[in-house]
Amino acid sequence: xxxxxxxxxxxxxxxxxxxxxxxxxxxxxxxxxxxxxxxxxxxxxxxxxxxxxxxxxxxxxxxxxxxxxxxxxxxxxxxxxxxxxxxxxxxxxxxxxxxxxxxxxxxxxxxxxxxxxxxxxxxxxxxxxxxxxxxxxxxxxxxxxxxxxxxxxxxxxxxxxxxxxxxxxxxxxxxxxxxxxxxxxxxxxxxxxxxxxxxxxxxxxxxxxxxxxxxxxxxxxxxxxxxxxxxxxxxxxxx
Numbered sequence: 267x268x269x270x271x272x273x274x275x276x277x278x279x280x281x282x283x284x285x286x287x288x289x290x291x292x293x294x295x296x297x298x299x300x301x302x303x304x305x306x307x308x309x310x311x312x313x314x315x316x317x318x319x320x321x322x323x324x325x326x327x328x329x330x331x332x333x334x335x336x337x338x339x340x341x342x343x344x345x346x347x348x349x350x351x352x353x354x355x356x357x358x359x360x361x362x363x364x365x366x367x368x369x370x371x372x373x374x375x376x377x378x379x380x381x382x383x384x385x386x387x388x389x390x391x392x393x394x395x396x397x398x399x400x401x402x403x404x405x406x407x408x409x410x411x412x413x414x415x416x417x418x419x420x421x422x423x424x425x426x427x428x429x430x431x432x433x434x435x436x437x438x439x440x441x442x443x444x445x446x447x448x449x450x451x452x453x454x455x456x457x458x459x460x461x462x463x464x465x466x467x468x469x470x471x472x473x474x475x476x477x478x479x480x481x482x483x484x485x486x487x488x489x490x491x492x493x494x495x496x497x498x499x500x501x502x503x504x505x
Contacts, residue, residue, distance in 0.1 A: 291321055295387070298323045308332050320373060321385040327393040330370055337363045 277283040291313055302309040302325045310332040313321040324332055376382045377394055386394065 287315065295321070295323045299387075308335075310336070319385070320382070322373075323387070327390050330367070330374075333366060333370060337366075 277286055294313070295311065298309045298311045301307055308325045308328070309323065310325070310329055311323040315321070322329060373382070377386070378398065383391065
């Protein structure tokens with residue numbers, strides 16, 4: 267005996283309702299994936315639970331592109347059907363479009379923060395991981411670029427400061443040299459004046475003993491000189 271036709275009405279039992287929702291949701295997402303793959307169709311499926319939790323499926327995780335395509339198509343259809351559409355209706359449609367887009371952006375932002383990942387399939391999680399890896403590579407590339415620019419700027423400043431210090435040191439040496447030049451000239455003039463003064467005789471006063479010895483030597487020399495003369499005179503008188 268086959269199964270009887272299930273009557274479509276709200277399930278009163280809370281647990282049974284949750285179990286049925288989980289099973290039907292999984293089957294619905296599976297069917298959406300199958301029709302997308304088998305028929306090469308772009309499929310976008312959005313499901314909200316009674317608690318407001320979002321479950322979605324999109325071909326190649328391109329929910330934003332599919333929604334934008336739907337909005338463009340829907341807007342074009344309305345323009346063809348209602349060419350005299352009032353401006354208020356246009357604003358209402360624009361508001362709905364922007365609101366839907368904002369919700370998609372908020373959901374993606376939560377996914378990037380690692381939140382509300384239960385509704386994502388394995389393929390969607392892999393795509394999200396790939397997007398985060400690509401973003402991280404770009405961030406690191408930009409960080410390295412900024413660090414290299416900062417290092418180059420610091421090296422340039424260091425070189426400029428070193429050149430300025432060398433210039434200041436050169437100026438200081440020139441000022442010291444200019445200040446010392448008059449002193450050198452004055453010292454040379456003073457030494458030249460001292461050279462013109464009469465040189466003093468060597469001093470023999472190294473003590474009484476040396477002076478006495480010098481006088482004694484002079485006396486002996488005089489005696490040796492006068493002794494022949496004295497003998498000659500005495501001989502003359504004797505004859």
